[in-house]
Amino acid sequence: MLGALASQILQVAVALALAPLLVGWVDQCRAWLSNRRAPSILLPYRTIHKLFVKDAVVADNASPLFRLAPYVVFGAMACAAAIVPSLGTALPFGTAADTIALVGLFALARVFIALAAMDIGTAFGTLGARREMFIGFLAEPALLMVLFTASLISGSTSLPTIVDTLAHGPLGIYPSLAFAGVAFTMVSLAENARVPIDNPATHLELTMIHEAMLLEYSARHLALLEWASALKLFNYSCIGLALFVPFGVASGANALAILGAAPVLIAKLAVGGALLALIETLSAKLRIFRAPEFLATAFLLAVLAMLVKLLLGA
Amino acid sequence: MTGALPGVVAAIVGWLAIGVLCILKPHDLRVVRVLFPAGAVIAVALAGIGLAALAAAPQSMVLPLGLPDLPFHLRLDPLAAFFLLLLGSASTCISLFSSGYFRNEEGAAPGLLGLQYHVFLAAMALVLVADDAYVFMIAWETMALASYFLVTTDHRKPAIRSAGYLYLLIAHVGAIAILLCFGVLQGGRGDYTFDAMRGVTLGGIAPSLAFFLALAGFGAKAGLLPLHMWLPEAHPAAPSPVSALMSGVMLKTAIYGMLRVTFDLMHVQLWWWGVAALALGLLTALFGVIFAAVQTDMKRLLAYSSIENIGIIVAAFGLAIVFQANDKPLLAGIALTAALYHSLNHAFFKSLLFLATGSVLHATNERSLGRLGGLIHRMPWVAWLALVGTLAIAGLPPLNGFVSEWLLLQAFLFTPSLPQSFVNMLVPLAAAALVLAVALAAYVMVKFYGVVFLGRPREPALVHAHDAGGLERAALLLLALGCVLLGLIPTNVIGAIDHVNAQLLGTSVRAAGESTWWLLAPVALERSSYSPPIVLVVIVGVVLATMIVVHRVWHGRVRRAPAWDCGFPLQTPRMQDTAEGFGQPIRQVFEPFFHIERHLPSPSDTTPVYFMRASDRLWTWLYVPIARTVEVLARVVGLLQQGRIGVYLGYSFVTLIALLLFVG
Structure with missing residues (x-):
């Protein structure tokens, strides 16, 4: 039990520490792919530190909700990191919150950031909130259906158990997971405010979604939100790796196995981040009203994956 | 608990007596201020009786009232006790709120409102304990008429009169269907007591006929498609506590009726009934939530959201029938538990939100979302308590809405192969439709809360808005606490609901799983588990720890400045999204x-x-x-x-x- 708890805390700490690095890596790859000189991979850390040092500037008419929201968003993402098996599957918190609760935690963060964006009452804030909820209402069911498909294969909704089954069970090929994998990739792009749905680098007001909600934030609040969105990317990457490339994840609270899993995870994340940058470089941003088609495709693929699993048993 | 049923009768008589006392001095507001809390005390007692009677054996009683040779048969069993608990607990808070809310300017004299309100409560309680078709129909019609008069409180406005008329019309179409349903159920014997109906074995198409008459009749009251039309008209017309009572409690009497007819009065359930109810419920849920997203009147928005929630409850009910018909009692139990749990949850969060709109309405005289905004600064109590309701209805952990949706998804997810391959294919599609409806509900609730309470006031008059009074705050606080508590102790709630499972399905969900008081594991620990107290503690702990660390390691300095908004110098409240604007993407899709x-x-x-x-x-x-x-x-x-x-x-x-x- 103590070992499991230590493994739990270690994984959350690793997630908190590595998340900005992943963002830095993706940015670096993007820069290389578009023939630009890349910024330092440590830039996100420097940005977060700089923001923490600054004085927070809060709008005159902001309510306490506005100042509370960054903490809630960050807290929800940190809790989500405690459910996602990144290094090992010995996660006691995975018993308290399963995949449905994981999606619920993401939704909690989304609702809070959208409410905070509406709090100041600016045109951009409400526009961002509306678009974020709009993306969310299609992405969330698709994500849930992907997770359900994996749950059906392993007969459990607990994410550590799913990963244990997929990684250490008898090796099987699941056609349903192929559909689910495509759907999951599409959902992850949308949920993490990536091209083709959103552009993390844009500050052109009319095209942004995620950034529009953060416009009024500064200093430590912004730092927490930046860190939370890095954590979100990290969590999604780890969910994807755990479901579709589950090999190398340690089972149980064995300290050596967990330490051995760390380099595997970093290698997998490096490849995944480079692929993400490649997708982003190769695709163009969609108009906002193309987004439903994109996400509806993801949703249908995920439902198809579940149907394949249920009807063909594969 | 031999005194439970007489206690219920005493509560009904007590409410009627309060109603009569109210009308003695119709224009005296003090009457309302004193008598409504007295009604709330009776409601507390009723909730207590309901809770105690859940575990007790059924008891019945014959009252020598009514026509000669047709006495009133009453019966209190776990199913009735559960809904009495729901009625008592929700109406406690609503009565408390009403005593601070009703004024002389509502359109009808406060005393008259008091009479109608308490007759409405008494009729709902009588519906739940009725044990023959006569009493049931008398109570059902009294309930419909009392609520009709409450809806048309402000009867000088033609729009309200026509809303009331539509409600009355659909209520009676439903009542005819229910009457015909009882006619089929008595099986030609002419004995209309429920006891006799339990003894009848129907053959041929008669059971299906009875089921679909019940679905139509009770569906008209619940707001199932296509008989939902009265809800978005009647709810905005009625005073807010009445909307809360109708949406939070009266719709649930229809769910009670469906359960009573399907699982208690009939012995056999056919799987395709369940498929029909499941499809109709999900269609209703999606329809309701899509329409809620484009509403511009806050009470209409909540009315459509009620349609959505009723759809979810009926979908769970349908799923329970499918499983029960296929002899899978444990899964049927989980689905039925989800239906009952969601009924209870909806009674709490929807009452909370409707009462909050009542406070907003009194403070601003405005129902249109386009003329509200920024009320969190003027009405912090109402705003923060409504936030709890908003998060709960959006189905977010660790509040109560999430638990019932979690249970329902579990029932969907662990569907083993059913003998009907068509149903097997339908189940994942139904799960997809359900999660789509739930995700859209979050969209709707962000719109509702953001436009009403956040942002800048859209009208200059809103700066004069005042917060709700003490009694109203207390009622909202109780309901918000209920939302949190129902979310935190699911195992105890399921333990209470389990008595109904035992009565209707002969199964126990609580005993089958590996749940403890803090951990919910309905089937088995390795299959699925959820622990709201731990989730709450961890989230709150992480949030507090983050705050402390950030403030200790760096600093907590704050400067106030005008909003940035990309440097646009001119910012007016008109530049915020309107309700129409927020709903526009949904309207387009x-x-x-x-x-x-x-x-x-x-x-x-x-x-x-x-x-x-x-x-x-x-x-x-x-x-x-x-x-x-x-x-x-x-x-x-x-x-x-x-x-x-x-x-x-x-x-x-x-x-x-x-x-x-x-x-x-």
């Missing part, structure tokens, strides 16, 4: 669902007007043709009415001749 009237200004207009209204297609497709047909038929029948005595005497003469011919 689901355009085929709506009947949209649009008026766009032309460039040469000197006084440009933009006008857009999205309304229900069913109104023009279904209701208007029916109304026209009735009108035409009425005109044909009207030809008989010549208004001359000679003609009428002629009719009598012809009738007599015809009778003589046939009888002779």
Whole structure:
């Protein structure tokens, strides 16, 4: 039990520490792919530190909700990191919150950031909130259906158990997971405010979604939100790796196995981040009203994956 | 617990007595301030009786009232006890709120409102303990009439009168279906007690006929498609506590009726009934939430959200039938538990939100979302408590809405292969439709809360808004606490619901799983588990720890400045999203669902007007043709009415001749 708890805390700490690095890596790859000189991979850390040092500037008419929201968003993402098996599957918190609760935690963060964006009452804030909820209402069911498909294969909704089954069970090929994998990739792009749905680098007001909600934030609040969105990317990457490339994840609270899993995870994340940058470089941003088609495709693929699993048993 | 049923009767009589006391001095507000809390005390007692009677054996009673040879049969069993608990706990808070809320300017005298309100409560309680069709129909009709008069409180406005008329009409269409359903259930014996109905074994199409009559009849009261039309009209018309009572409690009496007929009065359930209920429920849920997203009136928005929640409950009910018919009692138990749990949750969070809109309405005289905004600064109590309701109804952990949706998803997810391959294929599609509805509900609730309470005031008059009074705050606080508590102790709640499972399905969900008081594991620990207390503690702990670390390691300095908004110098409240604007993406994506009237200004207009209204297609497709047909038929029948005595005497003469011919 103590070992499991230590493994739990270690994984959350690793997630908190590595998340900005992943963002830095993706940015670096993007820069290389578009023939630009890349910024330092440590830039996100420097940005977060700089923001923490600054004085927070809060709008005159902001309510306490506005100042509370960054903490809630960050807290929800940190809790989500405690459910996602990144290094090992010995996660006691995975018993308290399963995949449905994981999606619920993401939704909690989304609702809070959208409410905070509406709090100041600016045109951009409400526009961002509306678009974020709009993306969310299609992405969330698709994500849930992907997770359900994996749950059906392993007969459990607990994410550590799913990963244990997929990684250490008898090796099987699941056609349903192929559909689910495509759907999951599409959902992850949308949920993490990536091209083709959103552009993390844009500050052109009319095209942004995620950034529009953060416009009024500064200093430590912004730092927490930046860190939370890095954590979100990290969590999604780890969910994807755990479901579709589950090999190398340690089972149980064995300290050596967990330490051995760390380099595997970093290698997998490096490849995944480079692929993400490649997708982003190769695709163009969609108009906002193309987004439903994109996400509806993801949703249908995920439902198809579940149907394949249920009807063909594969 | 031998005194439980007499206790319920005493509570009903007590409410009626309070109603009579209210009408003695109809214009004296003190009467309302004192008598409504007295009604709340009775409600607390009723909730206590319900809770105690859940675990007790059923008891019945015959009251020598009513017609000769037709005494009132009453019975209190776990199913009735659960809904009495729901009625008692929700109406405690609503009565408390009402005592601070009702004023002289509501349109009707406060004393008269008090009479109608308490008769409404008493009728709902009587519906739940009725044990024969006569008492049931008397209570059901009293409930409909009392709520009709409450809806038309402000009867001087024509729009409210027509809303009330529509409600009354649909309520009676439903009542006829329920009456016919009882007619089928008594199986030709002429004995209309529920006990006799339990003893009848129906054959042929009779059980299916009874089920679909019940679905239609109770569905009309619950707001199932296509009989939902009255909800968005009646709820905005009624005073807010009445909306809360109708949406939070009265809709659940319809769910009670469905359960009573399907699982108690009939012995056999057929799987395709369940499929029909499941499909209808999910269709209703999606329909309700899509329409809620485009509403511009806060109470209409909540009314459509009630349609959505009823849809979810009926979908769970349908799933329970599918499992029960296929002899999978544990899964049926989980689905039924989800239905009952969601009924209880909905009673709490929807009452909370409707009462909050009541406070907003009194503070601002405004129901239109386009004229509200920024109320979190003026009405912090109402705003923060409404936030709890908003998060709960959006189905977010660790609040109560999440638990019932979690249970329902578990029931969907662990569907083993059913013998009907068609149903096997339907189940994942149904799960997908359910999660879509739940995700859209979050969209709707962000819109509701963000537009009403956040942002800048859209009208200058809003700066004079005041927070709710002490009694109203206490009621909202109790409901919000209920939402949190129901979310935190799911195992205890399921333990209470389990008595109903035992009665209706003969199964126990609590005993089958590996749940402990802090951990919910309905099937087995390795399959699925959820622990709300731990989730809450961890989230709160992480948030607090983050705050402390950030403030200790760095600092907590804050400067106030004008909003940034990309440096635009001119910012007016008009530049925020309106309710129409927030709903626009949904309107665009689901355009085929709506009947949209649009008026766009032309460039040469000197006084440009933009006008857009999205309304229900069913109104023009279904209701208007029916109304026209009735009108035409009425005109044909009207030809008989010549208004001359000679003609009428002629009719009598012809009738007599015809009778003589046939009888002779």
